[in-house]
Amino acid sequence: MTERLLEIENLCVAFPTRSGPVYGVKGVTMNVARQERLGVVGESGSGKSVTALAAMGLVQSPGRVVGGTVKWRGRSMFDKAEAADIRGRDVAMIFQDAMVSLNPLMTVERQIGEVLMKRRGYSKTHARRRAIELLEMVGIPFPAERLKQMPYEFSGGMRQRVMIAVALASEPELLIADEPTTALDVTIQAQILELIRELSDHLGVAVMMITHDLGVVAEFCDRVQVMYGGRVVERAPVEPLFAAPYHPYSAGLVASSPRVDVVRDRLTSIAGDPPAHADAVPGCPFNPRCPEANDRCRVEAPPLLELQDRRWAACWRRAEEYGLAERSHGLDETAEVAT
Amino acid sequence: MTDVAITAPTTTVSDASPLRTLLHDLLRSGTGLVGAVVLLLMIGAAVFAPWISPHDPAAQDLSSRLQPPLFWGGTFEHVLGTDQLGRDLLSRLLSGARLSMLVAVAVVAIAGGFGTTMGLIAGYRGKTTDAVIMRIADMQLAFPGILLALVILYAIGPSASLLIIVLSINGWMVYARITRSLVLGLRKSEYIEAAEISGAGPARIMGRHILPNLVSPLLTLSVLEFARIILAEASLSFLGYGVQPPNASWGLIIGQGQDYLTSAWWLVTIPGVVICITVLSANLLASWLRIHTDPKQREKQLGRQLDALVVEIAKERT
Amino acid sequence: MKRFLIKRVLVGLIVIFLVSTAVFLVTRVVTDPELAFLPIDASPEQRIAVEQHLGLDQPLIAQYGDFLGDLLRLDLGDSYWQPGKPALDIVMDRLPSTLWLNTVAIVAAVLIAVPLGTIAALRPGSWLDRTTTTTSLLGLSAPQFWLGFILILIFGVNLGWFPTSGADQRLSIVLPAAALALPTAGKIAQMMRSTMIDELDRPYMLTAESKGLRRLYRIHHHALRNTLVPVLTQSSYEYARMLAGYTVVVETVFAWPGVGQLTVQALEQQDLMLLQAIVIVVATMVVVVNVVTDLLYEVIDPRIEAA
Numbered sequence: 001m002t003e004r005l006l007e008i009e010n011l012c013v014a015f016p017t018r019s020g021p022v023y024g025v026k027g028v029t030m031n032v033a034r035q036e037r038l039g040v041v042g043e044s045g046s047g048k049s050v051t052a053l054a055a056m057g058l059v060q061s062p063g064r065v066v067g068g069t070v071k072w073r074g075r076s077m078f079d080k081a082e083a084a085d086i087r088g089r090d091v092a093m094i095f096q097d098a099m100v101s102l103n104p105l106m107t108v109e110r111q112i113g114e115v116l117m118k119r120r121g122y123s124k125t126h127a128r129r130r131a132i133e134l135l136e137m138v139g140i141p142f143p144a145e146r147l148k149q150m151p152y153e154f155s156g157g158m159r160q161r162v163m164i165a166v167a168l169a170s171e172p173e174l175l176i177a178d179e180p181t182t183a184l185d186v187t188i189q190a191q192i193l194e195l196i197r198e199l200s201d202h203l204g205v206a207v208m209m210i211t212h213d214l215g216v217v218a219e220f221c222d223r224v225q226v227m228y229g230g231r232v233v234e235r236a237p238v239e240p241l242f243a244a245p246y247h248p249y250s251a252g253l254v255a256s257s258p259r260v261d262v263v264r265d266r267l268t269s270i271a272g273d274p275p276a277h278a279d280a281v282p283g284c285p286f287n288p289r290c291p292e293a294n295d296r297c298r299v300e301a302p303p304l305l306e307l308q309d310r311r312w313a314a315c316w317r318r319a320e321e322y323g324l325a326e327r328s329h330g331l332d333e334t335a336e337v338a339t
Numbered sequence: 340m341t342d343v344a345i346t347a348p349t350t351t352v353s354d355a356s357p358l359r360t361l362l363h364d365l366l367r368s369g370t371g372l373v374g375a376v377v378l379l380l381m382i383g384a385a386v387f388a389p390w391i392s393p394h395d396p397a398a399q400d401l402s403s404r405l406q407p408p409l410f411w412g413g414t415f416e417h418v419l420g421t422d423q424l425g426r427d428l429l430s431r432l433l434s435g436a437r438l439s440m441l442v443a444v445a446v447v448a449i450a451g452g453f454g455t456t457m458g459l460i461a462g463y464r465g466k467t468t469d470a471v472i473m474r475i476a477d478m479q480l481a482f483p484g485i486l487l488a489l490v491i492l493y494a495i496g497p498s499a500s501l502l503i504i505v506l507s508i509n510g511w512m513v514y515a516r517i518t519r520s521l522v523l524g525l526r527k528s529e530y531i532e533a534a535e536i537s538g539a540g541p542a543r544i545m546g547r548h549i550l551p552n553l554v555s556p557l558l559t560l561s562v563l564e565f566a567r568i569i570l571a572e573a574s575l576s577f578l579g580y581g582v583q584p585p586n587a588s589w590g591l592i593i594g595q596g597q598d599y600l601t602s603a604w605w606l607v608t609i610p611g612v613v614i615c616i617t618v619l620s621a622n623l624l625a626s627w628l629r630i631h632t633d634p635k636q637r638e639k640q641l642g643r644q645l646d647a648l649v650v651e652i653a654k655e656r657t
Numbered sequence: 658m659k660r661f662l663i664k665r666v667l668v669g670l671i672v673i674f675l676v677s678t679a680v681f682l683v684t685r686v687v688t689d690p691e692l693a694f695l696p697i698d699a700s701p702e703q704r705i706a707v708e709q710h711l712g713l714d715q716p717l718i719a720q721y722g723d724f725l726g727d728l729l730r731l732d733l734g735d736s737y738w739q740p741g742k743p744a745l746d747i748v749m750d751r752l753p754s755t756l757w758l759n760t761v762a763i764v765a766a767v768l769i770a771v772p773l774g775t776i777a778a779l780r781p782g783s784w785l786d787r788t789t790t791t792t793s794l795l796g797l798s799a800p801q802f803w804l805g806f807i808l809i810l811i812f813g814v815n816l817g818w819f820p821t822s823g824a825d826q827r828l829s830i831v832l833p834a835a836a837l838a839l840p841t842a843g844k845i846a847q848m849m850r851s852t853m854i855d856e857l858d859r860p861y862m863l864t865a866e867s868k869g870l871r872r873l874y875r876i877h878h879h880a881l882r883n884t885l886v887p888v889l890t891q892s893s894y895e896y897a898r899m900l901a902g903y904t905v906v907v908e909t910v911f912a913w914p915g916v917g918q919l920t921v922q923a924l925e926q927q928d929l930m931l932l933q934a935i936v937i938v939v940a941t942m943v944v945v946v947n948v949v950t951d952l953l954y955e956v957i958d959p960r961i962e963a964a
Contacts, residue, residue, distance in 0.1 A: 056867055088869025100860040105883050105958065114878070115868045163864075170868065370791065474668075481672045481947055483939045485902035486920065487679065490932050493924050494683045566798070573800045574906050578921065593803060597910075600806055601814055608810070611803030618798035626794070 002033040005073060005174050005206055006055055006091070012067035013050050013059055015277075023278035024050045024063060026230045029304070032174060032208050037200060039221030039238070040210045041253075045274050047230040048210045052178050055208065056093055057083035088119050092167035096179040098159035102151040108135075108162055109147035115169040134165040139195060157188035161195065168199065175200070176208045181216060193220055214257045218242060226250045229285025230278030232304055235312035246313035248290045284316070292317045364631055371627025377620035385436035393418070393427060396434040397585055400425035405603045420605045422596060428606065432613055435587040439614075442499060442588075443568040446506045447561050454511035455557060458518025459549075462526065473519065476512040484509040485574065492580040502581050506568055517560055518553060525549050555632035559625050566621035573614055589614050665951050669944035676940040681724050684929040685713065733934040738926040744934035748916060752938065754824060755904055755915030761830055762837035763896045769842040771888070774849025775881065781854055790850065796843030801903045805836035805910035822912035833911040837903060841895050849888050856880045886958050893950035897943045 013025040025047040032038050042048045053059050055070055057077035070077040072090060077083045095101040103111060112134055113127040122130065128147070135143035138161040151159055160180060167175055177196065181189035197220060200207050209220055217224055217238060224241050226234040226249065234247040245251040252270035272289035275281045284301050287293040296316050304314040307322040366372060384391065394417075401424065407413040408420040408428070419428040461472040488505045495501055526549075573590030575581035582588035584595075589610045596606030713720070727734065733745040770793075777789040813821035813832060820829045856862070857880050865875045908917030916935060923931040 058863065058866060060863070084869050084871065086869070087867055093864075093867040095860065095864065097860070101864045103861040103865070103879055103883070105886065106879070114870065118871075118874065119869055166864075166868070370787065478668065478672050478675060481669070481897075481940075481943055482676055482679075483901035483936060483943055485905060486936050486939055487676070487683075489905070489920065489924065490680060490936060491683055493932075494929075570798075570800050574802060574903075577800075577802050577906065578909065578924075580924070590800070593800075593806070597806065600810065604810055607803070607806045611800060611807065614803065615795070615799050619794055622794045622798055623791075626790070 002036070003073075004031045004033050006032040006208070007071045008051065008055060008068070009070075010068040011051065011054055011065070011070060013047070013054055013063055014066045015063045022276075022280075023066075023230055025054070026278035027068070028227070028230070028232050029068075030225050030232060030235070032206050034173065035200075035204050035206050037197075037207045037209065037220060037222045039217040039224040040208065040227060041212065041214060041217050041224060042227035043212050043274050045276065046227040047278070048212075048227050049178055051227070052093070052176050052208065052210050055176060056087055056091060058087075058093075088115055088170045088172075090170075090172055091174045091176065092170045092172040093176040093178065094160075094163050094167045094180050097183050098156070098163040099151065102159065102163060102166070104151055107148050107150060108154075111162075112166050112169050115166065119170065130169070131165075134168055135162070137168070137199070138162070138165045139191075140165075156184055157191065160184060160188075160192055164192075164195065164199070168203070168205075171203075172205060174206045174208060176210070178210045179212070180209075182211070182213070189216075196220070214242075214253055226253070229275045229281065231285060231301075231314060232312075233286065233314045235304065237310060240311060246307065246311060246318050247286075247315050248292055248317075249286050252289075284314070368627055368631075370623045371631070374620040374623030374625075374627065377616060378624055381436065381617045381620070382440060384433055385440045388433040388437050392430040392433045394430040396426060396430040396587055398426060405599065407603070408605050408609065411605065419609055420603070422592075422606050423599060423603070428592075428609060431587045431592055432589065432610060435589045435592055435610070436613075438499060438582055438586055438588045439569055439572055439590070442503055442506070442572050442582075443565050445503045446510055446568045447565050449503065449507040450510035451514050451557070451561055451564070453507070454514025455518045455553075457511065458515040459522060461515065462519040462522025463549075469519070472515065476515050479509075480512050482509075485571070488575060489578065489580055492575065497580045497583055499582050499586065502572060502575065506571060510564060510568070513564070514557070514560065517556060521553055521556060522549060525552055555628065559628040559632070562621050562625040562628065566618045566625070569614060569618055569621075661955060662948075662952060665948045669948050672944055673937070673941050677724075677728060677937050678721075680933050680936045681721065684933050685720060686717070728937075733937060734930040736928055736931045736934075738923065738928040738931060744928075744930045745938070747931060748919065748934045748938045751914060751916045751919045752942075754913065755900070755908070755917060756942075758830060758833055758908070758913060758915060759837065759896060759899050759904055762834040762899065763841065763892060765834060765838040766842040766845055766895075767889070767892050769838070770845035771849055771885070773842070774846040774888075775853055775876075775884075777846070777850040778853035778857065779876070786850075789846070793843040793846040793850075797840045797847070798843075799840060800906075801836050801840055802906040802910050804839060805833065805907055808832045808835055809910070824914055829913075833907050833913050836907050836910070837899060840903075841892075841899065844895065845888065845892050848891055849884065852884045852888055853880060856884045886954070890950055890954045893946060893953075897946040897950075900946070901939055901943050 008028060008030050011025055011028045012023060014021045014023050028047065028051055030038070030040070030051075040048045040051065050059065050063065054065055055077065057070065057080075059065050065078060072082075072086045075082045075086065077086065109128060109131050112131040113122075113124070116122040116127040116130055117124065131147060132143045135146065140146060140158060140161055146154075151162065154162060164180075175196075180196070181192050184192060193216060196207060196209075199205060207220075209216065211217060221238050223237050224235070225232050226241075226247065228249050234241070234245065234250045236246070241250060242254055245254050249270070252268075256267060256269050258267060270289055275285050278285065281288060283299045284290070284293070284297045287297045290297065294317065300316075302314045302316045302319060304312050305319055305324050306312045307318055307324065313319075400421070403417065403421055404423055404425040406417050406421040406425075409415065409418045411420070413420055417427050417429070419432065421427055422431070457472050457476070461469040488509060491505055492501060569589075572581055572588065573593070576588045576590030577594040579591075579594060582591050584591070592610045593607050596603065596610075600607050715723075731745060733743065733748075736742050736744045736747055739747065773789050773793060777786040777793075780786055809821045809832060812818050818828075819831045820826045821832060823829055857876070862875060862879060865879050904915065905917035905920050907913070908915045909921050912918065916939065920932070920935050923935060
């Protein structure tokens with residue numbers, strides 16, 4: 001079995017509101033292995049971005065981690081000193097909007113170079129050379145001239161490439177990408193995804209791709225975690241997930257994706273709205289919108305269970321079908337066994 | 340997997356009206372409350388001055404000139420001492436409070452009223468009207484205000500009314516600019532677009548949708564401006580071109596006392612302390628208002644609720 | 658950039674023109690300048706004679722025309738108080754002292770305010786923040802002239818460390834500069850604090866943190882640099898405001914031989930020509946500072962032009 005790089009276990013993150021604190025992420029468990037391309041898919045509010053931030057130990061106030069662990073090769077990301085050491089060296093992150101995620105008043109050279117100089121002790125000249133290399137690697141033409149430019153002088157797609165270059169400067173083993181293509185034009189999206197895939201192959205970097213777009217998942221990922229209502233509701237390798245989704249929500253998502261190869265009159269969608277937070281709905285978070293919900297679903301939230309080899313779902317109906325519907329309490333029991 | 344119950348903290352505020360919520364928060368804040376209370380005290384003292392003054396502020400008594408304040412070897416007769424003409428300082432300060440505050444309130448009302456109206460027109464009409472009004476405001480902002488005020492006051496002859504006029508002319512611009520940018524921001528919101536589409540006329544939109552959103556920022560601004568005018572009037576009166584004797588204003592009292600700086604230091608020091616306290620309270624109140632009417636800042640305050648949650652969870656786990 | 662510069666200068670010139678007109682009106686129309694030269698019981702003939710001498714018997718339009726013409730030739734008339742001396746010269750004589758005083762004051766203010774504001778921003782709501790904030794607010798709540806007196810009392814008279822009037826000694830500048838600087842420092846510190854708090858919250862700071870850069874480094878190289886841009890430009894505008902207003906009272910309190918003190922002297926001497934010259938010169942200075950600041954801001958934050 002390939003090494004695990006990142007291990008998130010039973011993560012719980014809460015946020016304060018006027019009517020009291022609520023969970024944004026509840027009991028999420030997932031792992032990323034070396035060179036793996038993991039997709040984390042869900043709609044807005046599913047908790048996927050918060051999970052990504054927690055993976056870096058970067059949950060922003062007023063939100064706070066209130067339970068669970070996140071470990072990088074066994075080291076806790078909640079230990080401030082460890083986390084600061086791991087970030088920018090072993091794990092790097094890229095964000096959705098490069099316009100605001102890059103310092104608007106700092107040159108590209110500096111933004112790439114500071115990681116090299118501060119974290120890896122490069123000299124200024126060495127850093128400059130390496131920055132040019134990185135810009136070339138991410139496909140920016142005339143890199144030497146563009147070093148001294150500021151982010152606003154680049155187009156959207158180019159800016160995203162710069163952000164990738166900044167992330168790669170750390171020579172990470174894992175790249176966490178939070179909706180890296182969402183803010184871009186469709187054609188550029190494809191280019192950026194292609195770039196990330198090439199880089200991942202070339203440099204052996206694992207990628208944790210956070211997205212709401214199933215197309216991205218299908219294109220890019222090896223394995224998928226589907227999130228809903230602050231929880232992981234399904235976990236599977238990508239092809240089996242698309243071919244035969246277990247959880248009714250994943251089934252809904254797959255069914256509602258427009259397809260070129262099948263003739264359909266209308267697009268299907270999932271009726272209803274996602275919950276505002278992890279405890280907004282009693283029992284299984286998906287039950288109000290689920291065509292298969294039964295009484296148990298409405299009362300008790302199902303745990304994420306491995307129903308078949310490498311196929312996990314948090315659904316009582318599926319669990320019943322596989323004979324695993326006995327009551328289970330506490331943590332996700334089968335977590336230690338497989339990814 | 341057990342669901343951990345989240346208990347809401349008992350100090351949560353219910354969905355009361357915004358004003359009550361504001362008052363509730365004010366009572367629980369530290370500096371904001373201090374500011375509000377002190378300011379109210381000052382205003383109260385000014386309003387009730389004639390009744391609470393121990394002496395007639397204009398009464399001269401040359402036999403007890405330059406008496407020190409109580410804490411510096413003085414008597415209860417003149418708690419804050421007397422000036423070179425034997426006038427009781429406390430009474431003069433109270434009388435001065437009236438005039439200083441009156442000027443400040445009047446200027447805030449006039450400049451604020453005019454400026455806000457200009458800002459509303461500029462923001463709502465847009466295009467040329469906006470450009471013209473803002474140009475005028477910008478240019479006037481570049482004028483050396485106090486200097487011109489001095490020259491005008493000197494030329495026409497200083498008086499409290501002229502002072503109010505001059506300070507108002509100098510002060511409308513900031514209201515206009517802020518109102519205008521608020522209106523522009525609001526206009527762009529879909530909320531207003533929806534109202535416009537549903538046929539509401541400009542006056543109605545203005546009244547029901549735009550104005551209520553202007554109240555908090557303008558309130559904060561008015562309190563800040565109040566503070567600034569108190570200082571400006573003090574400077575002008577100190578120089579002798581503001582409030583004129585026999586009337587009193589805090590600045591004027593300092594001006595009249597400056598020759599006695601080393602011999603009767605309280606004549607200069609105490610009025611200044613009073614000005615300081617008044618202006619400081621206004622600033623504290625304004626700071627608090629700014630934070631508490633800005634939704635983003637509220638979020639940070641609510642972060643403390645989470646600590647309670649963490650403790651709850653920790654307890655449940657053991 | 659050129660277009661921006663030209664536009665700004667043009668607007669500035671219009672401002673100077675408007676201010677000049679305003680002061681012209683005030684000194685000719687609203688008041689009777691000739692009264693300064695006449696004894697109380699002057700006869701009508703004497704009055705007319707003086708009016709003619711001062712050119713005040715001409716129709717207003719003509720006077721205005723003359724005024725504008727003179728203005729373009731930088732002739733602001735002769736002082737009443739010091740006859741024969743051009744008002745402009747008297748003002749220019751005093752200008753360097755004022756500029757020097759104000760410059761020292763603003764530099765001191767910035768040097769105090771930037772660290773103060775930064776410290777407050779790093780832990781909003783903490784006692785450190787509250788103390789620094791209250792101190793800043795206290796500073797900006799004090800009337801400058803009063804602050805001057807307090808400084809004189811404490812440091813001049815009681816402790817005897819600094820001179821309390823005039824500009825003869827090397828240390829003469831300390832107290833007046835402090836009186837000017839402290840309230841401004843309070844204002845700038847507040848500005849620094851709120852800008853910094855906003856800046857620390859921005860997404861690019863998260864990116865910087867995700868690179869594993871240390872907190873001090875992030876604050877210094879990312880947040881601080883970006884915060885200083887708007888704060889320093891605001892400080893520049895404060896400088897202009899200092900020149901235009903507060904300097905008058907502070908110079909008076911400390912008998913500092915600058916344009917501010919000159920203003921009060923001109924008022925006492927009823928020298929309207931001199932007052933006119935002072936107002937025009939100060940307005941020009943303010944415009945110059947504003948234009949230069951706008952330009953520098955342009956250069957430092959090129960996004961403005963790109964936007």
